[in-house]
Amino acid sequence: MKFLLSNDDGYFAPGLAALAAALQTQGQIEVVAPERDRSGASNSLTLDRPLSLKRAPSGFHYVNGTPTDCVHLAVTGMLATPPDWVFSGINHGANMGDDTIYSGTVAAATEAYLLGIPAVAISLVKRSGGHFDTAAQVALDLVERLRREPIRGAVLLNVNVPDLPYAELKGWRVTRLGRRHKAEPVIKAQNPRGESIYWVGPVGEAQDAAEDTDFWAVANGYVSVTPLQIDLTAFKQLDFLSSWLQA
Template structure:
């Protein structure tokens, strides 16, 4: 099995190293990741300048662009064969609910999905996570299951793992995305020159954390697996808009 790995924390991130080490025993691993932390970059592509592809001493490749750039470059130009699976992560922090809109981790997996390659985004659900070994083992088990029963067509999965020892996990849950309250206000400050600067505020708390959501699963010690789709059409509004325009 051929794996393409990426992330949004940068090619030097310990979560990416843990993921690569875990999957090396299950197939051929190629890593193409951003040269620096690109968290929150969502699905952006770099169109205003060329990209460069370099290789670090670790063997990992890195790109001076976004997570989406990395996967797009690898799948459409660098690799001579399509990977069997793209895995993005292990992210330093959760990507649940509304987070998926902004997440570079999810975006890397989404780009693979749009290019017809099955993809998994995997995140360790704590701001300063410790148990990368747990998330790596979860990734191994998920890949082993895919190898036994391959996906039929392109699939996009968002996986969030509690930051716990593996033995403390309560199991796996298939979930839907929850919802957060709106984000906290931006934070006004000054730089050393006395100029006003603004920091984006912290994320809001979970608003919809019902038992079938990713928020509930992770809070109760379960690995959350959410299948995602990309069609943004508001189907329930099609008839309304048709009547409105009539």
């Protein structure tokens, strides 16, 4: 199998190194990741300047752009043939619920999906980031399952792994995205010139963490696997809007 790896934490991130070390035992890998931390970049493309592609001593390629840029550049310009799968991660922190909208990790996988390549975004759910080896083993487990029973058709999986030793994981749960309360207010401060500056506040607590959600699964020691889709159409409103516009 041929894998393309990316992330949003940067090509130097320990999670990406752990993922690459694991998946290189399963086939050919290419790594194309941002040159710096681009967490929260979502699905943005860089259109106001050219992109550069460079190779680090590790053999990883890095791009002066977003996670979406990295996958787009790799698939449409760098690689002679497309990869079989794209893995994005291992992210340092959760990508659950509403976070997926902002996540550069999920965005890299989404770009692959839009280009017709099945993709997995994988995240370690704790800021301490202690057990990247667990998340790497989860990635290997997924690859083993893919070899045993390939998934056919378009697929985009969002995987969140508890920050636990692998032996302490309780298993797997197929989940839906939960929902958070609104984010905390921005944090106001002053720069050395006395000017007001603002930091985006922390995310809110989970509002919808029912037993079928990603929040519940991870909090209870399970690996959460959420299938994602890209169609944003609000189908329930189509009939209402048609009547409303004709009134």
